Amino acid sequence: MLKSKAFSRQTRQGKVVKEVREHYLRDDIYCGVPYCYNKKTEDNDKGCDISSARLSDSPSTTILVLDTNVVLNQIDLLENPAMDNVVVLSVVLSEVKNKNIAVYNRLRALCSNSLRKFYVFSNEHHKDTYVTAMAGESPNDRNDRAIRKAAKWYQDHLGDAASVLLITNDRENKKKAIEEGISAETIECYVKSLGQPELLDLIVQPPSEDVIMDDVEDLRPSKRKVIYNEHKPMSEITSGLLRGLLHQGKLRVNRFNPFEAYVGSESIGDEIIIYGRANINRAFDGDIVAVELLPQEQWHEEKSLALADEEDEEEDVHLAPNSADDAPRVMNQGQTAPEETKPSRPTGRVVGIIKRNWHSYCGSLEPMPMPAGDGGRAHALFVSKDRRFPKIRIQTRQLGNLLDKRIIVAVDSWDRLSRFPTGHYVRTIGEIGDRDTETEVVLIENDIDARPFSAQVLACLPPLPWSVSSQDLTNPIRQDLRHLRVCSVDPPGCKDIDDALHCMPLPNGNFEVGVHIADVTNFVHPGTPLDDEASQRGTSVYLVERRIDMLPKPLTEDICSLRSDVERLAFSVIWEMTPDAEIISTRYTKSVIKSCAALSYVEAQARMDDSRLVDPITSDLRNLNKLAKIMRQRRIDRGALTLASAEVKFQIDTETHDPLDIGMYQIREANQMIEEFMLAANVAVAEQILKHFPLCALLRRHPSPTKEMLEPLLRTAEAVGLSLDVTSSKALADSLDRAKGDDPYFNKLIRILATRCMTQAVYFCSGDLSPPEYLHYGLASLLYTHFTSPIRRYADVIVHRLLAASLGIYKLPGVFQDRPKLTSISDNLNYRHRNAQMASRASVELHTLIFFRKRPTDTEARIVKIRSNGFIVFVPKYGIEGPVYLTPKGDKGGEWTVDEKQQKIRKLDGSVSYGVLGTVRIHMEVVEPQPNRPKLQLTLV
Amino acid sequence: MEYVNPEGLRLDGRRPMEMRQLRAEIGVVSRADGSASFEMGNTKVIAAVYGPREVQNRSQQMNDQALVRCEYSMANFSTGDRRRKTKGDRRSTEISLVIRQTMEACILTNLMPRSQIDIYVQVLQADGGTRSACINAATLALADAGIPMRDLVTSCSAGYLNSTPLLDLNYLEDSAGGADVTVGILPKLDKVTLLQMDAKLPMDIFENVMQLAVEGCKAVDSYIREILLENTKTLEIHRGV
Numbered sequence A: 001m002l003k004s005k006a007f008s009r010q011t012r013q014g015k016v017v018k019e020v021r022e023h024y025l026r027d028d029i030y031c032g033v034p035y036c037y038n039k040k041t042e043d044n045d046k047g048c049d050i051s052s053a054r055l056s057d058s059p060s061t062t063i064l065v066l067d068t069n070v071v072l073n074q075i076d077l078l079e080n081p082a083m084d085n086v087v088v089l090s091v092v093l094s095e096v097k098n099k100n101i102a103v104y105n106r107l108r109a110l111c112s113n114s115l116r117k118f119y120v121f122s123n124e125h126h127k128d129t130y131v132t133a134m135a136g137e138s139p140n141d142r143n144d145r146a147i148r149k150a151a152k153w154y155q156d157h158l159g160d161a162a163s164v165l166l167i168t169n170d171r172e173n174k175k176k177a178i179e180e181g182i183s184a185e186t187i188e189c190y191v192k193s194l195g196q197p198e199l200l201d202l203i204v205q206p207p208s209e210d211v212i213m214d215d216v217e218d219l220r221p222s223k224r225k226v227i228y229n230e231h232k233p234m235s236e237i238t239s240g241l242l243r244g245l246l247h248q249g250k251l252r253v254n255r256f257n258p259f260e261a262y263v264g265s266e267s268i269g270d271e272i273i274i275y276g277r278a279n280i281n282r283a284f285d286g287d288i289v290a291v292e293l294l295p296q297e298q299w300h301e302e303k304s305l306a307l308a309d310e311e312d313e314e315e316d317v318h319l320a321p322n323s324a325d326d327a328p329r330v331m332n333q334g335q336t337a338p339e340e341t342k343p344s345r346p347t348g349r350v351v352g353i354i355k356r357n358w359h360s361y362c363g364s365l366e367p368m369p370m371p372a373g374d375g376g377r378a379h380a381l382f383v384s385k386d387r388r389f390p391k392i393r394i395q396t397r398q399l400g401n402l403l404d405k406r407i408i409v410a411v412d413s414w415d416r417l418s419r420f421p422t423g424h425y426v427r428t429i430g431e432i433g434d435r436d437t438e439t440e441v442v443l444i445e446n447d448i449d450a451r452p453f454s455a456q457v458l459a460c461l462p463p464l465p466w467s468v469s470s471q472d473l474t475n476p477i478r479q480d481l482r483h484l485r486v487c488s489v490d491p492p493g494c495k496d497i498d499d500a501l502h503c504m505p506l507p508n509g510n511f512e513v514g515v516h517i518a519d520v521t522n523f524v525h526p527g528t529p530l531d532d533e534a535s536q537r538g539t540s541v542y543l544v545e546r547r548i549d550m551l552p553k554p555l556t557e558d559i560c561s562l563r564s565d566v567e568r569l570a571f572s573v574i575w576e577m578t579p580d581a582e583i584i585s586t587r588y589t590k591s592v593i594k595s596c597a598a599l600s601y602v603e604a605q606a607r608m609d610d611s612r613l614v615d616p617i618t619s620d621l622r623n624l625n626k627l628a629k630i631m632r633q634r635r636i637d638r639g640a641l642t643l644a645s646a647e648v649k650f651q652i653d654t655e656t657h658d659p660l661d662i663g664m665y666q667i668r669e670a671n672q673m674i675e676e677f678m679l680a681a682n683v684a685v686a687e688q689i690l691k692h693f694p695l696c697a698l699l700r701r702h703p704s705p706t707k708e709m710l711e712p713l714l715r716t717a718e719a720v721g722l723s724l725d726v727t728s729s730k731a732l733a734d735s736l737d738r739a740k741g742d743d744p745y746f747n748k749l750i751r752i753l754a755t756r757c758m759t760q761a762v763y764f765c766s767g768d769l770s771p772p773e774y775l776h777y778g779l780a781s782l783l784y785t786h787f788t789s790p791i792r793r794y795a796d797v798i799v800h801r802l803l804a805a806s807l808g809i810y811k812l813p814g815v816f817q818d819r820p821k822l823t824s825i826s827d828n829l830n831y832r833h834r835n836a837q838m839a840s841r842a843s844v845e846l847h848t849l850i851f852f853r854k855r856p857t858d859t860e861a862r863i864v865k866i867r868s869n870g871f872i873v874f875v876p877k878y879g880i881e882g883p884v885y886l887t888p889k890g891d892k893g894g895e896w897t898v899d900e901k902q903q904k905i906r907k908l909d910g911s912v913s914y915g916v917l918g919t920v921r922i923h924m925e926v927v928e929p930q931p932n933r934p935k936l937q938l939t940l941v
Numbered sequence B: 001m002e003y004v005n006p007e008g009l010r011l012d013g014r015r016p017m018e019m020r021q022l023r024a025e026i027g028v029v030s031r032a033d034g035s036a037s038f039e040m041g042n043t044k045v046i047a048a049v050y051g052p053r054e055v056q057n058r059s060q061q062m063n064d065q066a067l068v069r070c071e072y073s074m075a076n077f078s079t080g081d082r083r084r085k086t087k088g089d090r091r092s093t094e095i096s097l098v099i100r101q102t103m104e105a106c107i108l109t110n111l112m113p114r115s116q117i118d119i120y121v122q123v124l125q126a127d128g129g130t131r132s133a134c135i136n137a138a139t140l141a142l143a144d145a146g147i148p149m150r151d152l153v154t155s156c157s158a159g160y161l162n163s164t165p166l167l168d169l170n171y172l173e174d175s176a177g178g179a180d181v182t183v184g185i186l187p188k189l190d191k192v193t194l195l196q197m198d199a200k201l202p203m204d205i206f207e208n209v210m211q212l213a214v215e216g217c218k219a220v221d222s223y224i225r226e227i228l229l230e231n232t233k234t235l236e237i238h239r240g241v
Helices: A068-073 A090-099 A101-112 A139-158 A171-179 A187-194 A211-218 A234-243 A298-312 A435-445 A455-459 A470-474 A529-537 A553-559 A601-609 A616-638 A669-692 A707-719 A729-738 A745-757 A794-806 A819-853 B090-104 B130-145 B203-239
Strands: A002-010 A016-024 A063-066 A086-089 A118-121 A164-167 A246-254 A257-265 A270-275 A288-293 A348-355 A360-365 A378-384 A392-396 A405-413 A422-431 A478-480 A486-490 A499-505 A511-518 A567-577 A583-600 A648-652 A659-664 A698-701 A762-765 A857-867 A870-875 A880-885 A896-899 A904-907 A913-915 A919-927 A935-940 B022-026 B034-040 B043-054 B067-074 B115-125 B154-161 B164-167 B179-186 B191-198
Touching: A063 A068, A063 A139, A068 A090, A068 A101, A086 A090, A086 A139, A090 A101, A090 A118, A090 A139, A101 A118, A139 A164, A139 A171, A164 A187, A234 A246, A234 A288, A234 A348, A246 A270, A246 A348, A257 A288, A270 A288, A270 A348, A360 A435, A378 A405, A392 A405, A405 A435, A422 A435, A435 A819, A455 A529, A470 A478, A486 A601, A486 A616, A486 A669, A499 A616, A499 A669, A511 A616, A511 A669, A529 A794, A529 A819, A567 A669, A567 A794, A583 A601, A583 A669, A601 A616, A601 A669, A616 A669, A648 A819, A659 A819, A669 A698, A669 A794, A698 A794, A698 A819, A707 A745, A707 A857, A729 A745, A745 A857, A762 A819, A794 A819, A819 A919, A819 A935, A857 A880, A857 A904, A857 A913, A870 A919, A880 A935, B022 B130, B022 B203, B034 B130, B043 B130, B067 B090, B067 B130, B090 B115, B090 B130, B090 B191, B115 B130, B130 B154, B130 B179, B130 B203, B154 B203, B164 B203, B179 B203, B191 B203
Parallel strands: A063 A086, A063 A164, A086 A118, A392 A422, A478 A583, A486 A583, B067 B115
Antiparallel strands: A002 A016, A246 A257, A246 A288, A257 A270, A288 A348, A360 A378, A360 A405, A378 A392, A405 A422, A486 A499, A499 A511, A511 A567, A567 A583, A648 A659, A698 A762, A857 A870, A857 A919, A870 A880, A896 A904, A904 A913, A919 A935, B022 B034, B034 B043, B043 B115, B154 B164, B154 B179, B179 B191
């Protein structure tokens, strides 16, 4: 049956056009009920085809038909397995899609999940359930009518065999449904009838029923006032944006100070800073907001207010940051000096939220006494683990259960009258402080997919046991390099070996040096589920006690891993080098290699150092090391920075997985040797792919730090009487070399502080930027990419494909012609890469806490920053950083004064003073100020 | 955008392998020697055939075969927004040529030397797949005019969106940016007389899509034959046989 659908639409130019579309109604859309009496049989070909039925096969289970508002608000409840046997109507799906794409995706996931009984009924194309809009009927009313009609159809279709229940929270809709003889219920009543009280927590309370909440507020009349300014209506925001009065951008909350946020605005070309909760005005991190600039004279005074605000927040001990992205943003305190009153950055306030970025958050409930009547509804405040998010008020009936648990909470609304947003409980992760729970929290917070690989992905793997076939050997694109003496050097216990080296003296006195990288793209083909999964994961994640692979284990640890004494496929970069490490020629080829030794850094180093050993591998290693040293020196002369970070290493108990010891990660010559050749291979590959594909090469760049970012470093250096030249990376490298104090650790400390000022390197697509921007500042290289770890990084997989295409081995996959797609891939890689790093750091922090729980320690620490009531110290031995308070909390100094210029804090009587970079002895101990919330505390000895 | 939802329905409710509703009528322009209108869903075209008749421009006359001319145009009201279309723009010149070549391949031109056949096609309402509809209408009109042909040419398009081959794209699917394969065949002889594709497709997928379009052409053919048969029967009745 053909219907035509006519509607008016406004085009981008603002013209109104009438659209007419065909709309076919069908008789082959089935009810999805396995026990349907009208099923298709040989003599009844008009009946329902039940082969694709997804609903429950027992007629006693009620079939639920959901209204749109129920789906939009209660998606967390629907994801609970207790809600099942649900019919999702296509009209509901399309309404949800228009209103909230995130909820739509979750609903779609439910519908395709084979464990859940969710059936999509295309009522809009079914001949009996289609409804045409009546004259004067609003689209909403029409859709409600369509839902009722579909529910009615189900009831009539199944007859007395099953009960069909329409679930709607719309009072009008429910009333009409009951009038039409459809059984209808609100979600609360239905959940109550299930008799599972914990499900009730998942229900989102509609704002109109928030009466009890108001009673609570009334107890504190002072708080019962309008806290936030009203958000402007959308029309006003649009016109404000058009006239340039307002500015649009994504809100980013400072990770270390939730009362400070930034909005990157394209219309100003700068970041707008927003201070204070009132000015942030209920916006969350990641929301798209409209911002109004404050008058210039207010740009300053807000700053000091925010500082005062900040002092209230307690700071935690955390891992020392490795780059500017991880470190707290430092406010330019130097600007308080009178000669610099001109504020450099615009300040504003949020006047409207264009798009919310609400999702669910991980954290725990704020400790509170159990209310008298147990079992009833209780209100609690939820504190997110990520400090960027405000506390969230939730209602629960299982308070006693949840108090010591890590839970996930979703946000529902935030009105002007309440200080905190309202949300609801989603699920429990586990006990606070439990290692597995906390690890899961780390993974969830960083959006890391740690689920096992799906069957489709595993189906893409070659059959095991795998070995190099004769086809691979005879393949003309593959060179047989099995005769070469190849070896690999990796951290001890490394199973995913993706690089190996060889070095062969040539008769003319030169060396042939080869870097062999696991040929992952031979197994991961573009467009396969395996490739999609890997590109989604982006990188392997290394936690202290486990590794979350990007590729399934057989590939990671066996088929691709260049283990010793087995033949493996590789992608090789082979140079001819003079003994002075000048590259004479470079060639790239796919190859078959057979590694003869998989060494650890320690072993390799021991071999090179032991002068008695003269076996071929050792002499190869020595030759490589000699070349590497020359290359390294040349790189440093070019201005590469030798940066330092405080990486720590745990020894883990194999049975309990508790940390046994913790220490600085030691860097040996062997590490630097491998690093040098990997850098050289990456640079060589970057040149090759950019030459062949100037518009779609995936490269990695490291932007030069701005003066502003280096400011804290300069201030600290000045305080200790050191002058640093930051005009170029070369100048900075030189002045870092010259920075030698009287103690040996001084230089390293300065380097650590310098590293912290840099941003992280990022992936990008060469077509998106101009060549001067390709620069890698830290390596002082004009071009750089990642080629050497395809097992654990997806970027390298892409680069492998590009390189293979540049050699004419394979055709370039279609994605590379799609620039926006490529850009989104590189954005995802950056996001995943960053999250993986954050997760590793969080995992180290967690294990540090577990380690010190049983071992209070005294140790030496260095002061890195002075605060008004204490200072921040860095503990080199454990790589952690945290505050030491000189005055008790809440006591506003008094005894101590801070000297901004010299970065010193002094006791008023002048008896004691601490300066930046000075050494102090501290005591480290895990304390539990509140039950189940252990934290590491640093105190002066 | 989702052009085929997980339930296997397209935006307008068809399944991937389904065509839009076909409708045809013969003899809609009584002055012409043969005429027909043809609808594929919301695409509606009208075709009129004049000839075989004397060649208007003597210099074009051919002594061994007939001259076939074709003019394609779109009515100003055929798309939603009224736009004045210049006659002879690139697009219609190209489509005119495509239709002429396709029809020439099936008309037995050598039976009618020193004569001329004019085919006029006009799009009354456009909703994707106009060139297929035009070819189908022209076939019907030629048959109505009684012009000797090797076979009926029929045409249909197919595309590839959301990794699914789709038959008979409408305007919305056509403008999605995927490949659009238009095929014209002589169904009885099983020969292809027209094959056009914009955008790119890998070879193996292209073969599937083309196969689908050929299936579509065959379905159009059986419909057209039905219409012709019906038409002949009415003529029979009118003659009182």
